[in-house]
Amino acid sequence: MLSYLDVTKLYGEVKALDGVTVEFRSGVINALLGPNGSGKSTMMKMSVGLVRPDSGQVRVDGVDPSKDPVAARRIVGYSPEEIVLYESLTPAELFSFVGSIHGIPKETLKERVNTLIRLFRLEEYMGKLIGELSHGNRRKVSIALALLHDPRVVILDEPFSGLDPQAGKILKELLRKYANEGRTVLFSTHVLELAEAVADRITILHQGRVVGFGSPKDLKERLAAADLETAFLKATGLSEEVRELLETLWGS
């Protein structure tokens, strides 16, 4: 389980998170939505202690990542929005390195790597340098690295961006499998159709505050919206703004 209790984070004057209280339960797929700059990545980074809250509490399976980031990183599999990898290593070398940092025994590691690279169709790139891979293939390596230690909590920041349809489909199935196994699953995205199709629970963030929470169906019903896009725009109070913008620009 991943929980945030009255979490606030300030960057100078900017309130990146403003009293966020939310619980991402295990066993379901959680999606985190929100306009650019609403605080999604900040929230996710807190789960592995990369950002500390100014006030409030974050807990991953009972561990406080700001106090014990090392323990949190053992529990969480985190794939950042920006891909960070060693460009002069091959995926095989990187999997070996990260696997050993997690202390995974050799046979287990081999098995997991084999499964992951077959799922993501990375076999033929295993001997190439990561700097030579395409963006989407780097994204796949980054996601596979996050899943390498069989984490109880899976946190993926915009994992679908750059993935081809096949890999996207695989990732969706994988998230479902993890949720069914009782793990905590959280991903962020800007593609609302994707969130609607994949997620059981949706959290909408706006200007550092939670402005919507519930299943896609709940959200639509509560906001009297026909689709998730309308619900999203209503929840964030952006539907008026969008209408005005379109009117002033094109008079539509």
Added chain:
Amino acid sequence: MARWSEIAGILAKEASYRARRRAGAERSRLIKLVGGGLVRSNLLGALLFTGMSLFFCIGAVFDQRFIVPMMGVLGLVELLVGAFATASTVHVILTEGLLEPLSTLPVTESDIRLALLSVGVYWGGLSMVFAVIPGALLIAARRGMWTVALWGTLEAVALLLLAFGVGYLLGSLSPKYTRSRISRALQTVAWLLFFGFGLLFQLLPHQAAGFEGEAGVPGWLLLVPPFSFPAAALGVREAIASSLAFAALSSVILRVGAGRLWRAASSGRFALPTSAPTGKWVITAGRLQPLKKDLRLLGMNPRMLASTVYYAVIGPAIVIAPMLADVMTGDSGISRFLPAIGLFFGGVGGAGVYYLYALDAEGARLLYHLPLTRGEVARQKALTLAATVSPIVLIVGVVGALSGGMLAGLAAVVTYGLTLLGSAMLNSAILAKRLPREPSAWTQETFSKGTLGLLMLAEFVVFGAAAAAAVVPAMLFGGVGSDLLSTALALIESIFTLYLGWKWTRGLRDPL
């Protein structure tokens, strides 16, 4: 405002912002290189260089024969320091991808060249010319030889351009990865030679001292830049031609270097489009993986490999060589001192671990997502250093065995190895503690400029004292018994160093 000056402004601002951000909110102090304005970033260097320049040229005020050798040597200093500093700045520019946003814009190469030049001057390049100019002015004023001021200034400027050019060329090679092993090996050798120029600092004062009794310098040297500049000031015709040609060549090299750098920055990190072998790969596991990863990165990065080997092995060797020579030519017999020398050698070499951090470059950001403590990182880096230079341990041992008997050779290998690992751990713990809190790329600028210098200085003092303490019995008494006592002392000291290093890295429990 011209476009190049806007580019320069953006580069300087961007680098300074990133440095400040890396330092994190808690350490608000500005980081070296980039903080401060034109005056602030050049002031200290300018003062140091001015002091050195005036000091070197005092002799020439009284004796005309000193003008050419001294101003020539000062020119070499400017060139080496300038090229070295530029190469490491360029490494930062490329690792941080500072030029990348520009690569899609319609800017010309000459805009970039001027921007780089002015950023280089801004970041401390200006101070370089103070190696030559104050001395030249002093000579000119005291001796009433105004041509010396003119040619001295020209020398300083030409050398600055050349230093930038060479720095760009060398620096733009470094973050490029090439799959060709031969080309990587050649680059490593080239870098070692470049660093090896430090030898000149050792040789030149001897040479210069040699001029004292003779009349002037050998005739051919008058034509060799930078010695040709002061010679031109004295009216040597051929030297005038040679100096002007050299100045022209310098600006050509600057052009070529800046062009290469620009292409390197805008064409991604790989030197060659690869017809990569996609075939074999294996998954391995175990505690040695971090070591394997670092060795692999070293293998891909000739500049870092050369730096590490140089600072861990060759640098100390250059210092030790004259001592060894003295010891060997004396009748004292080198063997009695070998274990203590090994201790000193290993202790000083530990500072080389500094480069193994910069090795991670942008990949370091990944480490922040992993369950790693700073102490673990520190130990891994120390281990990598020990593994990288362990072939040298064997060479030291063989040399020791040949020149001083098996026992002393063996003891020297042991003291060298233990102290190197221990000292590397101590250095590594100090550095790991200072790593940025926020996930960031690690470069040589991650640690403040003076850090390596301070560490090396401290090591010279500490391990110099330790080695000296170990040789006391052998010096005082002589005889087999006292030699054994010296050896035992050196061994105990090196074991103690290792113990301390191990303790420090163990105690470092902060997460990365």
